[in-house]
Amino acid sequence: MEDLRVTCDTIDALALGQEGDDLSPVERAAVDAHLRSCPGCRRRIGEARRLDLRLRDDAAEQHAPARLWARVIGRIEVEEVSPRRSTRRRFVVGAAAAAVILLLALTLAGPLDWRGDEATPVVVAESTNDFITYRLSERGPDVRGPDYRAVAGWLASRVEFSLPRDLAAPAGYRLAGARLCSFLKQRLVSYMFEKGGVAAYLYVMAEGDRAVLGTAWDATAEGFVSYRAQGLTILVWRESGLIFALVSDLSEDDLAAFRRDMSAGAKRPDDGRPPEPVILRASRPAAGVVAAT
Amino acid sequence: MGRWFDSARRKRRQADYAALTEPHLDALFRTALRLVGTVEPAEDLVQETCLKAYRGFDSFQEGTNYRAWLFRIMRNLFIDTHHRRGEPTVVDLDLVRNEARARSVTDGSGRHSPEVLYLHRSFRRDLLRALGGLAPETRLVTVLILVEGFSYDEAAAIVGCPLGTVRSRLSRGRKQLQGQLTDYLDAEGVAGDKRAGLCDEAG
Numbered sequence: 001m002e003d004l005r006v007t008c009d010t011i012d013a014l015a016l017g018q019e020g021d022d023l024s025p026v027e028r029a030a031v032d033a034h035l036r037s038c039p040g041c042r043r044r045i046g047e048a049r050r051l052d053l054r055l056r057d058d059a060a061e062q063h064a065p066a067r068l069w070a071r072v073i074g075r076i077e078v079e080e081v082s083p084r085r086s087t088r089r090r091f092v093v094g095a096a097a098a099a100v101i102l103l104l105a106l107t108l109a110g111p112l113d114w115r116g117d118e119a120t121p122v123v124v125a126e127s128t129n130d131f132i133t134y135r136l137s138e139r140g141p142d143v144r145g146p147d148y149r150a151v152a153g154w155l156a157s158r159v160e161f162s163l164p165r166d167l168a169a170p171a172g173y174r175l176a177g178a179r180l181c182s183f184l185k186q187r188l189v190s191y192m193f194e195k196g197g198v199a200a201y202l203y204v205m206a207e208g209d210r211a212v213l214g215t216a217w218d219a220t221a222e223g224f225v226s227y228r229a230q231g232l233t234i235l236v237w238r239e240s241g242l243i244f245a246l247v248s249d250l251s252e253d254d255l256a257a258f259r260r261d262m263s264a265g266a267k268r269p270d271d272g273r274p275p276e277p278v279i280l281r282a283s284r285p286a287a288g289v290v291a292a293t
Numbered sequence: 294m295g296r297w298f299d300s301a302r303r304k305r306r307q308a309d310y311a312a313l314t315e316p317h318l319d320a321l322f323r324t325a326l327r328l329v330g331t332v333e334p335a336e337d338l339v340q341e342t343c344l345k346a347y348r349g350f351d352s353f354q355e356g357t358n359y360r361a362w363l364f365r366i367m368r369n370l371f372i373d374t375h376h377r378r379g380e381p382t383v384v385d386l387d388l389v390r391n392e393a394r395a396r397s398v399t400d401g402s403g404r405h406s407p408e409v410l411y412l413h414r415s416f417r418r419d420l421l422r423a424l425g426g427l428a429p430e431t432r433l434v435t436v437l438i439l440v441e442g443f444s445y446d447e448a449a450a451i452v453g454c455p456l457g458t459v460r461s462r463l464s465r466g467r468k469q470l471q472g473q474l475t476d477y478l479d480a481e482g483v484a485g486d487k488r489a490g491l492c493d494e495a496g
Contacts, residue, residue, distance in 0.1 A: 013460075
């Protein structure tokens, strides 16, 4: 290529791209000479090189959104716990996915810092696709004291479903905070209960999105699905047309007891009759639906 | 015991996967954004790519080009999606928000002027629009080589076509982009010529 003849037809390949990097000094001189003598090529090659530079400069400054890797890992976690891979565990696909994503919501949102002794902004979540971005945009009520009714009253106007009228914190626990989240384009409410530095998070959402939660519900005899993910125990159950998910680093037994106490306290009738059993069933039963009590 | 081993193996697999994949997340996102034109679908494309890579992680041969392997997965997903859904036509306004999180644009002095920032934002918006006008495979080759710096050989392997096809697609893509982005390419004037190596420092 030492006797290289550079023309307007051949210069692009030589002056642009990877071939250009391998030119000998003589070839490079020939290219430069043509560029000096040909205004058309000079303009065109100049623009092309500037385009290359701009594209690289522009790209160098752009980074993936911080939440993206968490999304990827979240999907992988969901896939790992999916029963499609293991028929031994008869957990509900949708419920497991829902709970894991709820867990993600918890993780993405960071620690709940709504203390009972201060008026802290509510974390309002706006969902994009199936995931969640958070912004601080509203002021919450003053939740001084473990007044569930005050919190529930404020939250009730901001969700599309009826929150339980009474939700009793189990003995020793106090209601430490609450917030609104968004999950799969639905609002959900999260409560944080606390006892001696141990926290349990209760998520409540409407049962509405059947496509998400699947048509089968194969709960245990106690009426809930439980498993562990990312070091946390998760209990999911249905009750009164709502989905509840309890997330904590407590053991499954402790969480089951927590749930029992909470349900019993909430459902204790005034007339002294024993509490009604919690009925878990699909609102629109389909083939394979298991109703558990 | 079996479960414990399963769990340990899964954790190790996840750790290996994360160590290899996460460093390429920025590049995957940049490429996805330039392929699909909007932020949310770009995130979806990256997510699907990573998920598919995780599923097939055991089939990846150590010592081969992991980055190219990832991009090949993305290419296949992109082409499949394109054939299924057709072209996106809207440039995402979220880009502006996204820009706010991007690193600062400097004007050479280390500071960033509003004009430079504005020009930069406009450039990306118009770039995405211009890329959207390219045929999908042309767009892909153009982005792989000009943005992510893949070699022609790597791009040919990712796209699955001969080297000559890569060259012709790149040439076509570059010409079309030049035609669409002329304003930005002229705007840098002599300074741009210097950077592009078309005149010496004195000139």
